[in-house]
Amino acid sequence: MDKFLRKISTLLVYLFLICNSILVLGPVIWTIMASFKKGNNLFSSTFSGIEFTFDHYITLFTDTPYMQWYLNTFILATANMLISLIVVTMTAYVFSRYRFRGKRNTLMSILVLQMFPAFLSMTAIYILLSKANLIDTYTGLLLVYVTGSLPFMTWLVKGYFDAIPTSLDEADKIDGAGHLTIFIQIILPLAKPILVFVGLVSFTG
16 A cells, blocks of 8 residues: 555656646747747747748847857856855855954845845946946946845855854864865865855856
């Protein structure tokens, strides 16, 4: 009886995963297929009797600087990911392991700033970037991207660092390790899951 119930539960799990995959991948597949339709068939609800074409892709790659746009996006996403990982991990480590005056107030300020919509600061950001001659530059975009995700990511990674026992730090200090050694050899290897998450979110965000 138990074996039968296990089979039923496994079957239900697989059915759920299949249905979920269809819901997630269905629109993606439909979009890819629609990109091969001719313009007059673009909004057709079926694919039967429709002539497929590569004209859209030919136009995209020959009549527009698409590859340059793609390269710009890739460079910005990669740089944002690397800078965010470095800044967020170091900031979160300081807030997690060090004690200093104003620590709690600073954390609360970061949290409060996250409650305001990002568009409220658009005018101020534009003026600042304009004064610094950073409009339409990689540096200006990176500053906006990195600082925009920094508060939330710092809180997230700090919470993960807090869950790592300080006894590991103390044991390493007994062996003569400094804060940098502990950070690189103890904290970062144990924090790989959250670092992967931060990297992916920073790259796609």
